[in-house]
Amino acid sequence: MKPTNAQLSQTGTTIFEAMSGLARQHGATNLGQGFPDDPGPLALRQAAAAYVLDGPNQYPPMMGLPALRQAVAAHDKRFYGLDVDWQTEVLVTSGATEALLDCFLGLLEPGDEVVLLEPAYDTYAPALRRIGAVPRAVRLVPPDWSLPRAELAAAFTPRTKLLLLNSPLNPAGKVFTRAELEVLAELCIAHDAYAVCDEVYEHLVFGAARHVPLMTLPGMRERTARIGSAGKTFSVTGWKVGYITAPPAMLHPIAKAHQLVTFTTPPNLQHAVALGLAQDDAYFASLGATLARSRDRLATGLTALGIPILPCDGTYFLVADFSRWLRAGEDDLALCRRLVTEVGVVLIPLSAFYDREPPRGLVRFCYCKLDQTIDAALGKLAALAGPAVGAAP
């Protein structure tokens, strides 16, 4: 038989799927894969169920149900002051994962360079490589994940077609400031590059931090595609409903990629998400407030156990430094596997978000969980609090 695609034939199962599998196998507390314990707003789930019964359950319009595209445009105006034409500037996709792929397929040619910031979501680099684009990773500097400005500037070249930005950032919980976004915008404009902004955690931002879409900065509106996800905004990660806002010249080829990849997205879910986006400001505010309490519960518990944590202003995730508990020769993946069997807690190694040479011993906790789930994990991790597990010398 002729060989199948070399890159994908050699690709393993995603860390999120693998670690959730281990959680089930060992009955461990799963603070790995990012999905909430909260089942999502009842009214939305009822609306989706009623639509299945009443129909129509046939192909919706390729660009998405008008009600949802209008709701996305209204949402972008309400939260960010963006004037969006719902007919030419909004596309509904089957999750942000599809939206990202559609953007890559629609905007890039083989050989085009894409600047992205590490830690980076695990689909970015493989998807870019599969279509022949060249990821140029710039590493943010922990603990506050600051932008290394000289390296960033050096990463932009005449071949740079696109900046790929995830803010708020999975796994770091960083929310990029306006000053940082200005640096990025300046580079995009100077190099005539597009920006694809993965903003799936746009409403999961805490305290004084504010989410600013790069698209709202001067000179960026006409070169930016902004991606949102109902999975995060309504705590229904299994629904896989995403949405892209982009100027018509960008959205046209992106929509043609969507035409090839899925063509449409289930209409009942689109209908429910349209209702969701129209909810009052209190809904969106409570989402962040509830999550901030969970972050605090986890952060306080880890600190009490003597486990160092890094700052976190948003997302579902908090990064902790487990380097003290690494055994000789062990990397973060091996440590996380050992924590499943020895401690009964599933976490995600940060190496999953790096192409090469990840920082040593950083792990990601997911805290969009019930108090008892967080407490159960903390209780099990108390076994670490004394002498280090494995007693690294």
Ligand code: PMP
């Ligand atoms: N981007 C980031 C940064 C994510 O964390 C996720 C995880 N869900 C996605 C994209 C994919 O979102 P969706 O489930 O809507 O495909």
Ligand code: GLN
């Ligand atoms: N985005 C989720 C996370 O970071 C996982 C999504 C997935 O399982 N592919 O945990």
